[in-house]
Amino acid sequence: MSDHSHIDDHHAGEIAPAQTEIIWRTFWILLGITAVEFALAYFMKAGGLRTSIFVIMTLVKAFYIVGEFMHLKHEVKSLIWAIVVPVIFIVWLLVALLTEGGSIFELR
Structure with a gap:
């Protein structure tokens, strides 16, 4: 053996x-x-x-x-949501800033 x-x-x-x-x-x-x-x-x-x-x-x-x-998909759901929700709001903020920022040229 x-x-x-x-x-x-x-x-x-x-x-x-x-x-x-x-x-x-x-x-x-x-x-x-x-x-x-x-x-x-x-x-x-x-x-x-x-x-x-x-x-x-x-x-x-x-x-x-x-x-x-x-390995985020193997984590608990609360941790995933704690990461995903702020990212969604940041993307929304960027879209809002780009959309509203472009309107400054229309006022002139």
């Missing part, structure tokens, strides 16, 4: 197959979103709609990255 401990069946530095599956799934999802963004950049005319789509897709990617790589 050997004196080796069989606590971990993987060699040092190896990633478990379940973890690599999650990593690859995340890679393909982010690649798909980025490919759509790339296609829109070349095939859609510049304008407010294209910019809005880019902002929305970027926010989706950011939330997905935070959820997967920073």
